[in-house]
Amino acid sequence: MRFFLSPPHMSGNELKYIEEVFKSNYIAPLGEFVNRFEKSVKEYSKSENALALNSATAALHLALRVAGVEQNDIVLASSFTFIASVAPICYLKAKPIFIDCDETYNLDITLLKRAIKECEKRPKALILTHLYGNAAKMDEIMQICSENNIILIEDAAEALGSFYREKALGTFGEFGVYSYNGNKIITTSGGGMLVGKNKEKVEKARFYSTQAREDCLHYEHLDYGYNYRLSNVLGAIGLAQMEVLEQRVLKKREIYNWYKEFLGDKLTFLDELKDSRSNRWLSTALIDFDTKELNLYEKNINISQKNIPLHPKISKLIDDLKKEQIETRPLWKAMHTQAVFKDCKAYINGNSELFFQKGICLPSGTAMQKNDVKEISELILKSIKE
Ligand SMILES: Cc1ncc(COP(=O)(O)O)c(C=O)c1O
Structure with a gap:
């Protein structure tokens, strides 16, 4: 490929820090660079507590576990997202209820309220995804969660470096997670970070992340945990990448504006929420899109739910660009349309299905x-003219 969607972009300091790790022989587990990586994330996001892990999926799993989510509990979740946002609900044998999106790609407030009102019991938590780095409507969501005693977990895996009213996404809820997977805005090759307001809960997650080992000489266990921590080598990469995060956000935003400049009168580029700064992790655009098509289900116009075909122009475009060694992809296919979740409850309005059909990641x-x-x-x- 000549152009990938979002390839790693090293800063230069990564190798220098890795060399220090090698000299110290603290290759794994943990070590000074993991601590420094956590500190840099705390400083950047102004979160009280941070825990470096080997993926954001692990961070979501731990967040749900320390939030007290158990078998048969109900967890509300954004439907328009990647499966990693919601798979941890299944790990705990809890029940997801999916909620469709509004015109910002993110959680629809009206549907969220309806889902809570009609719920057979109080949902324990909400996993809210900030898709493609764009902020969800935080004022309303925070208020709804607080009125209904629902623990808010922000999936900011794609939104490191995004802000709403100058507050980092991921720091509004009780917990937030960031991903350092290979395709993210910055990367440790694979890794994640859990941030949280409550020190005790984040420390509990730390305990679970290293096999729930009691603090004594031998291996004593009163509970079970996981092997979820990040190695010191990857902590070194993370620290060097955090140093260039702000530069990367500015560049991603510039790229988005260039696309808009060249394609704005042929494709639709969704605006970011007022008072927010998206990190524009991936530039996305919609083809043949009209806002009148939003909320189709409320107008009782039925479009297919499970086997949604891509818009023919999108399929052609992806194929044409692939021939030129250019990687593109459809937008996420919503969770309520996935066979694996066919028996789960969902509150839908047609929007994520429409975005899936007509959208492209550039x-x-x-x-x-x-x-x-x-x-x-x-x-x-x-390609779109032919
Ligand atoms: C929205 C979203 N949530 C969660 C994840 C999971 O992150 P990780 O790969 O670090 O587990 C990703 C990406 O991989 C993502 O895009």
């Missing part, structure tokens, strides 16, 4: 230059 690597975006845009214009 190459957004931070090493790209304006000329690259111009070249890709010209190929897109050619």
